Amino acid sequence: MEKIGLLAGVGRLPVEFARAARGMGFGVIAVAVVPEVDEELQQVADKTVQLNIGELDRVIRVLKEEGVSQVTMLGKVTKELLFSGSVRLDDRLQRMFAALPDNRDDTIMLGLVRELASEGIGVFDQTAFIRSLMPAPAILTKREPSAAERADMEFGFNMAKAIGGLDIGQTVVVKNLAVMAVEAIEGTDACILRGGRLSCGGATVVKAAKPDQDLRFDVPAVGVNTIRAMCEAQAKALAIEAGKTLLVDRDKVIKIADECGITIVAM
Amino acid sequence: MEKIGLLAGVGRLPVEFARAARGMGFGVIAVAVVPEVDEELQQVADKTVQLNIGELDRVIRVLKEEGVSQVTMLGKVTKELLFSGSVRLDDRLQRMFAALPDNRDDTIMLGLVRELASEGIGVFDQTAFIRSLMPAPAILTKREPSAAERADMEFGFNMAKAIGGLDIGQTVVVKNLAVMAVEAIEGTDACILRGGRLSCGGATVVKAAKPDQDLRFDVPAVGVNTIRAMCEAQAKALAIEAGKTLLVDRDKVIKIADECGITIVAM
Missing domain, CATH: 3.40.50.20 (Rossmann fold)
Incomplete structure (x- = not known):
């Protein structure tokens, strides 16, 4: 063996x-x-x-x-x-x-x-045995994003890519096409809580891989804690990069998201 | 008139x-x-x-x-x-x-x-009558930056320019050549306090103009509050972009910086 x-x-x-x-x-x-x-x-x-x-x-x-x-x-x-x-x-x-x-x-x-x-x-590649955890493009929750949330997802995706390109962080919090919070070393949950507070509810969280993502480390991942932080921050939408983000405890994540009225899109 | x-x-x-x-x-x-x-x-x-x-x-x-x-x-x-x-x-x-x-x-x-x-x-240009508030390249305080602080200033300057290019914010907090905090809409003081806490002391704060700074708005400015936040955060070095940053209450700023052991460089 x-x-x-x-x-x-x-x-x-x-x-x-x-x-x-x-x-x-x-x-x-x-x-x-x-x-x-x-x-x-x-x-x-x-x-x-x-x-x-x-x-x-x-x-x-x-x-x-x-x-x-x-x-x-x-x-x-x-x-x-x-x-x-x-x-x-x-x-x-x-x-x-x-x-x-x-x-x-x-x-x-x-x-x-x-x-x-x-x-x-x-x-070796972090995703070697767990590639099945990476969702393909899809809306994963009951609730679909509104037009405004979709626009925030697109806007935030470009911002997250740029921040990732600087190797600062992977997460941005966006509302109404403006950046509320950028993740540096405080971590995703703290970034979500801050961005949520500054948005006064209704924020969109976007997590994306770096433009030259090395699959041996730092592959973006979201799980139950991400969604719990979003619930607490009254953030209402999560976009993750399809095929490049590990979604852990998928069923539990989607259940909590549905309960909180959060929409999750793999884009 | x-x-x-x-x-x-x-x-x-x-x-x-x-x-x-x-x-x-x-x-x-x-x-x-x-x-x-x-x-x-x-x-x-x-x-x-x-x-x-x-x-x-x-x-x-x-x-x-x-x-x-x-x-x-x-x-x-x-x-x-x-x-x-x-x-x-x-x-x-x-x-x-x-x-x-x-x-x-x-x-x-x-x-x-x-x-x-x-x-x-x-x-019209925010700096029209107050261009004298913009320092030329110089070390403004008694204490000069250490080699490590100089390196953090250079590193942070590039990061701040890039963040400004995305029109996210003007300030980054850096320590040991890593980004501790990026300013979005929380404002400079909150960014400094967060970055300072995450650095556990000794952080460098860098504020720079956007690559295509429109002088009619958002010209970077630092003043007494910036330095007070740095004292509180135990941040030890401030770099501002020479000729493009308004330094308000200069004498008071430098006095407080000197008291806190902070070095300020217009670079």
């Missing part, structure tokens, strides 16, 4: 991946790199090791001991960790960061990919 | 303008379009009329009655007003908004310029 590695952050994606990969006959060695990974991960992976995102040397050692030469990185690891100073970086990571030209998401992730590659460990 | 009009929002800029224009021998008819304009405006303008930003027809009527055919628009009028629904728009403004292709800042302002032009009222 071929073993593959899973560097796991927060949320349901690592669980979905582990289940899918095992279903395809792979052994899954999960390395939880933050404390709050989904509890179910332990049940679905063949082995789960709890480490810390700052301990790159130990992460690599574990992967090698397990005979893993291919890993994927899935689940949320907030970049705030890096700036809060609450995570101790080992010497290897400190050297890596010191050599980076900047600290944009892609720059950091490519730095990690290179470190792993130098140890003979390849990083 | 030639009369010129001043559509005045919040802050010191309208006062600075009125004083400078009167010093050049112009009569200044100020129309306060929000309730909280600086109290001193009444003393320095020849006449001050309090109206509401939503009453475009009345604003135009006043300007015409006063024989004003040239106005400038200065001072903060937050776009949040528009989305909060707390301002009633008169029929004329409602028609104007209905005809706009989107609600980005420039789109709205150009709409206003056209409305005024259709009544024979020209809008």
Whole structure:
């Protein structure tokens, strides 16, 4: 049985991946790199090791001991960790960061990919086993978008692409063809809550892939938390990029959206 | 004596303008379009009329009655007003908004310029009488930026230009060559406070003009509030675009910055 590695952050994606990969006959060695990974991960992976995102040397050692030469990185690891100073970086990571030209998401992730590659460990496409989670173009909810919401989705999509092109973030909140909030490192939920408040209800949230999306990391994903934040913010429409966004817990997401009168479009 | 009009929002800029224009021998008819304009405006303008930003027809009527055919628009009028629904728009403004292709800042302002032009009222350069407030390239404070702050200023400048090119906002908060916060409609101070919190201290704030800055509106400005927000956020460096940013209350700004250990660079 071929073993593959899973560097796991927060949320349901690592669980979905582990289940899918095992279903395809792979052994899954999960390395939880933050404390709050989904509890179910332990049940679905063949082995789960709890480490810390700052301990790159130990992460690599574990992967090698397990005979893993291919890993994927899935689940949320907030970049705030890096700036809060609450995570101790080992010497290897400190050297890596010191050599980076900047600290944009892609720059950091490519730095990690290179470190792993130098140890003979390849990083593969986050969507490899879970491409079925990416919706094709469709209206996913009971409610269809209004003409105004459609216009906000188009407008927001162009803005989200441009922001993604700068590698700042993936999410924008829009209302009446004006940008209410842009996501930087605060994360999607905080961006939605802020944009919702500034819109006084009726905002549209748009999440899009970067123009040159590297499928090995940062593939846009939405799930239950996204919709819960939208409900709280009284945002009424969500657009995601069809074929390029992972929709996790789809049935639950759509159920909550329908209850809140939110329309979701994969466009 | 030639009369010129001043559509005045919040802050010191309208006062600075009125004083400078009167010093050049112009009569200044100020129309306060929000309730909280600086109290001193009444003393320095020849006449001050309090109206509401939503009453475009009345604003135009006043300007015409006063024989004003040239106005400038200065001072903060937050776009949040528009989305909060707390301002009633008169029929004329409602028609104007209905005809706009989107609600980005420039789109709205150009709409206003056209409305005024259709009544024979020209809008002129915000900086016409106050160009002296725009610093040339220099380090303005006692403390010079560190190498890391300089790098963040360069990085942030490029980001701020790009965000401005999308007409989203003028301010970005940066730390360690990563974007912490992007300004949309929340305003500069809220953006600084958020970015500062996410950076856990030591952030750099960058404010730049749009690539195609229209000098009739939205010329970037910083003043005492900007620096106070930076002190509160423990942000340590401010970069503004030299020759394109209005620095209001310069002496006070630099005094507070020096007290807080903030470095300010016009670049």
